[in-house]
Amino acid sequence: xxxxxxxxxxxxxxxxxxxxxxxxxxxxxxxxxxxxxxxxxxxxxxxxxxxxxxxxxxxxxxxxxxxxxxxxxxxxxxxxxxxxxxxxxxxxxxxxxxxxxxxxxxxxxxxxxxxxxxxxxxxxxxxxxxxxxxxxxxxxxxxxxxxxxxxxxxxxxxxxxxxxxxxxxxxxxxxxxxxxxxxxxxxxxxxxxxxxxxxxxxxxxxxxxxxxxxxxxxx
Numbered sequence: 001x002x003x004x005x006x007x008x009x010x011x012x013x014x015x016x017x018x019x020x021x022x023x024x025x026x027x028x029x030x031x032x033x034x035x036x037x038x039x040x041x042x043x044x045x046x047x048x049x050x051x052x053x054x055x056x057x058x059x060x061x062x063x064x065x066x067x068x069x070x071x072x073x074x075x076x077x078x079x080x081x082x083x084x085x086x087x088x089x090x091x092x093x094x095x096x097x098x099x100x101x102x103x104x105x106x107x108x109x110x111x112x113x114x115x116x117x118x119x120x121x122x123x124x125x126x127x128x129x130x131x132x133x134x135x136x137x138x139x140x141x142x143x144x145x146x147x148x149x150x151x152x153x154x155x156x157x158x159x160x161x162x163x164x165x166x167x168x169x170x171x172x173x174x175x176x177x178x179x180x181x182x183x184x185x186x187x188x189x190x191x192x193x194x195x196x197x198x199x200x201x202x203x204x205x206x207x208x209x210x211x212x213x214x215x216x217x218x219x
Contacts, residue, residue, distance in 0.1 A: 022093055022100060024053055024060040031111040032062075032078040033088075037122035039066045039073040041094055041101055046073035049095035052124055054079045056086045056109070074121065081109045087210055092126035101126025104161070104208045106199075123206060132157040135198060135211020142217055144189045152198060153180040155211070162208060164201040170194060173215055186217045193217075 035054070039046040046052075046066045052075050054062035064077035079088055090103040105123050107115055116122035134155045142148045153159045165177040172190045176183045182198065193216045200208040 020098055021051070021095075022053070022091075024063070026060050026063055027080060029061075029080040029082050031082055032080045033109045033111055034114045035062070035075075035077045035079050035088075035107070035122060036114065036116040036118055037075045037077070037090075037124040039075055039092065039124045039126075041092060041126040042128075043125065045071060046092065046094070046126070047096060051093045051095070052077065053091045053093070055089050055091070056081060061088070075124070079109060082111060084109060084111060089209075090124050092124065094126065101128060102130035103127070104131050106207045106210055129158070131159075131161065131200065131209050133200060133209040133211045135213060137213065139214045139216055140184075142184065142186070142215065144186050144191060144217055144219065146185065148184045150182040150184060151180065152182060152200070156200070156209075161202050162200045163203045164205070166199040166201055166207075168197040168199075169212075170196050173217075184215060191217045191219055 039052055048068050050066045052064050052066060053060060054077060061080040062077045064075045066073040066075050086109040087106055088109060089106045092101045092103060094101060103124055103126055105125065107122060152165060159180060162180065165180065165182065167175045167177065172187050172192065172194050173196065174185045174187055175196060193214055195212055195214045197210060197212045199210045202208055
């Protein structure tokens with residue numbers, strides 16, 4: 001066998017053995033949020049070599065290898081971004097399995113501040129079957145004095161682990177969670193458009209996922 005053939009076979013063998021790390025380019029901003037997290041995969045501590053990625057609106061905003069100490073895997077990550085309260089979600093690359101795990105937990109940016117500061121570390125747990133929230137149509141129309149009931153569970157691939165709902169952005173709408181239902185009504189005879197954000201919470205009050213929809217109230 002020629003030397004060239006040996007080199008090619010060696011190269012192919014190395015490529016087969018080495019894990020294929022994801023290539024997500026980080027978008028850099030003048031400011032960032034410092035995030036501290038406890039990293040697990042299927043409830044077990046992540047391992048050295050595993051990497052956590054942060055995303056905002058499908059844009060990669062952070063990348064951080066985990067550090068293992070005393071059988072715990074932790075991370076300290078700069079999440080890039082200028083604006084406050086941008087929704088952040090995570091992915092974990094498991095180096096040993098060469099596999100990307102989704103993370104149900106989501107959080108929000110706080111530029112020039114910390115989130116998950118010890119001992120309140122962010123629970124970054126990788127799962128193969130995340131809770132997917134196809135939250136409702138981009139627009140939902142209703143009339144003044146009408147009460148609309150929205151079943152949030154209908155828009156999830158699973159409701160396992162979802163214990164509560166939390167709503168933001170409703171200034172002219174009365175939005176009341178009832179289990180996994182939302183009761184929506186306009187305040188007085190108000191008409192217009194208002195975007196609300198709905199968060200899915202677990203039994204610890206942690207955000208599993210979120211979604212937004214525009215409520216249009218017309219006469």
